[in-house]
Amino acid sequence: MNVTHKEAFSLLQNTDNILILTHRNPDGDAVGSMFGLFYALKEMGKNVRCIIDTVSDALSFPVTEEAFIEFEPDTVVTVDVADKKLLTEDTLEKYGDRVFLAIDHHEANKPFSEHLLLDYKASAACEVLFDMLTAAGRDISRECATALYLGISTDTGCFRYPNTSAHTLYAASVLVEKGVDNGEINRIVFETKSRAYVQFEALAMSSLRTYFDGKCAVIVLTQDMFRRTGVSEADTHGIAALPRQIEGVLAGIVVKEKKDGTYKISVRTNEPISAAEICEVFGGGGHRLAAGCDMAGRPQQVVNDILKVVGEALENI
């Protein structure tokens, strides 16, 4: 049952012994919304705990040990979880069928909880939480604000992406007013790369080839590149954005060799090319400007197969 921001807050106010869950492979918004809610509920005098997968170092500053003191929860809340399948295996099995309140911002949300606070116009689950606390007239502490800032800034690419609304910037403004050290957080989260990643990125860029008068750019990532640099595949999501950044590129493709020798393809496009349509040809899908699919075969054949579909899309402009 969908609830408003105020109703969601009231539901939380009337419960105690609360367990907060988020999705596996936690990103900045998962960490930020989990700990933003943790601090807000603690400040209301609630008994609260969290269960979360390993958090990468750069995103770990809102994490606090006191969130992991175990107790048997009366109330289970999820944040930033669009589908209960995205919970960790353990938490899905133990709590998947007894989520009291889910707080989310994904348009593709598949309801699984007793109550759902869903605002898909919000840039981040942290923006939904900001609105919930604001609607309830709660003051936001510096700790809570710092966590919420993490989620909003990471889900918007530090306010670059088109999901950054006037309201998103307003929320960020209020949070920074509460004492968030936004300059330092941005330095850690957006301006710091590992040496291995820098080497990996250089290798990736050296594989870049352009086609169709520069309208299509392709990067091929091999298992050998991962081995040589020691970068983990989980840390290379950012590469998918690189080919499309080149001036004049309408379709940016990243072909990533997986451990089993098949390929994961990421397609990012600019208007009027649809990434989803290109990927659907190969049984994949996604959004209009960002989509993906899986392919098998020899690497050059995989690239040629994609280029054929991209070429047709470019001809139909």
Added chain:
Amino acid sequence: MNVTHKEAFSLLQNTDNILILTHRNPDGDAVGSMFGLFYALKEMGKNVRCIIDTVSDALSFPVTEEAFIEFEPDTVVTVDVADKKLLTEDTLEKYGDRVFLAIDHHEANKPFSEHLLLDYKASAACEVLFDMLTAAGRDISRECATALYLGISTDTGCFRYPNTSAHTLYAASVLVEKGVDNGEINRIVFETKSRAYVQFEALAMSSLRTYFDGKCAVIVLTQDMFRRTGVSEADTHGIAALPRQIEGVLAGIVVKEKKDGTYKISVRTNEPISAAEICEVFGGGGHRLAAGCDMAGRPQQVVNDILKVVGEALENI
């Protein structure tokens, strides 16, 4: 004479036939503050014109032809000019001694005008203009807001740098509310690189070496790299930020070979290393975390000389 935001607006209200100038090699804030003020004054019924150096394509969207219709001005206003020496040669000679009002945000501003609206807490001249229009109770049009957004977003690295205050984010929020297409502007300004620049960046990164257990990273840019890629030196300012982005680096150095065979050194540091102190050893200077100097000699000798000074700074931590 220093004036407040309201007084500056009153001064403008009581004048007409206004010429707006900005600094040479215009960046986003120069373009944004010039055209932000242009649109605001036009909407007040003023006769206004602008003189500006060549504007790079990515920053040209606020520029309008009607700003270049010539007339003999009664009032000269500068925006984002910290020192009259930064005006173009032509405008310095013709108007340098008759500037009525200067609107600026640089802490190192050297006053040169009859009236000065200076707010060095503002992230950008565009933020000063936003505050001036707001203080005067003026509504901000979409055209004006788009220009002001350009200046604020570029001077803050799209809200990444520590000069991004709560008020900066608030101003951006109000501007986006006025209809600025911030997602598209950010794509053009921050997410687009020329193919030549991408090649240049890959060459630059392949020259990266680290020293002192990874606490110092050095990139050497040669004239050959500029020739091979066709990138102009003016387009490579961003490279200076790259070495410091690597995890664990306290001193990031870029050594750039100039056309005359000497070297321009850019030093970016993290606390507690002072970039200014390193550069002062070689007769240069700057800010605590960003400074520069000029050096001559064989490239390896130049690098060794700097490394010696960096090594001493690292030992004294």
